[in-house]
Amino acid sequence: MSIRILLLRAVNVGGTQLPMAELREIATGLGATDVSTYIASGNLIADVPGKGADFDRALEQALEQRYGWFREVISRTPxxxxxxxxxxxxxxxxxxxxxxxxxxxxxxxxxxxxxxxxxxxxxxxxxxxxxxxxxxxxxxxxxxxxxxxxxxxxxxxxxxxxxxxxxxxxxxxx
Structure with missing residues (x-):
């Protein structure tokens, strides 16, 4: 597990709606802990399992499966x-x-x-x-x-x- 700042591209603009509560729920479902969001523009902070890039891809896939649209997830360590x-x-x-x-x-x-x-x-x-x-x-x-x-x-x-x-x-x- 490692703390990551995950940034989603282009959510809650141009018709792509993603409630932050649902983003936290999805991240938790993928194994993240200590999950929080900051403002409704796709900023997620979490302790994620495995490699950060692997979690980013899993989150992208989960969002696409649930909502039908793809958005890049780009994460960094603090x-x-x-x-x-x-x-x-x-x-x-x-x-x-x-x-x-x-x-x-x-x-x-x-x-x-x-x-x-x-x-x-x-x-x-x-x-x-x-x-x-x-x-x-x-x-x-x-x-x-x-x-x-x-x-x-x-x-x-x-x-x-x-x-x-x-x-x-x-x-x-x-």
């Missing part, structure tokens, strides 16, 4: 999430304008080079390992860059959380 937060390369003037996108794997150098050709205005992004760090000049609601296009160019699925949420998840994971 130490990995803390390291990602500490590696954030941009000045943080407003934590809700700065994000860490947790990627399923490290993008290739060619994919990063292609993504770097996209116009970003005053917004900034940088891949460090398996995370893409973003700082929106005017907030995610008024982006100058198209993060979705950059994400597609990277060819790696990911899910973003603002720095306030990242800090809270670290705190909750103990």
């Amino acid at each position: 130490a990995q999430v803390r390291e990602a937060l500490e590696a954030h390369p941009f000045e943080v003037t407003e934590p809700k304008f700065s994000y860490v996108t947790f990627l399923a794997e490290r993008p290739t150098a060619d994919a990063i080079a292609k993504a770097e050709t996209y116009e970003t205005g005053d917004d900034r992004w940088q891949v460090i390992g398996t995370e893409m760090h973003i700082r929106y000049a005017n907030g995610a609601g008024r982006p100058e860059m198209k993060a979705e296009s950059i994400g597609r160019a990277l060819k790696v699925p990911g899910t973003a959380r603002n720095l306030n949420t990242v800090r809270k998840l670290i705190e909750l994971a103990g």
Whole structure:
């Protein structure tokens, strides 16, 4: 068993509804203990059996079987999430304008080079390992860059959380 912070991509947006109580129930049914969620955007903290990646895949399959839709589950240890937060390369003037996108794997150098050709205005992004760090000049609601296009160019699925949420998840994971 190991404590993991599990991040589900694109739940409770665009018609994909997942009550957090049901997410906790499913995770518990897969053998996780000390299960908790934070806000209704697919943030789960749990002590999971076996390898983290194996639990991620099992949770993806359980969700698809129950609801009929697939969403990536990307997890990290609390130490990995803390390291990602500490590696954030941009000045943080407003934590809700700065994000860490947790990627399923490290993008290739060619994919990063292609993504770097996209116009970003005053917004900034940088891949460090398996995370893409973003700082929106005017907030995610008024982006100058198209993060979705950059994400597609990277060819790696990911899910973003603002720095306030990242800090809270670290705190909750103990």
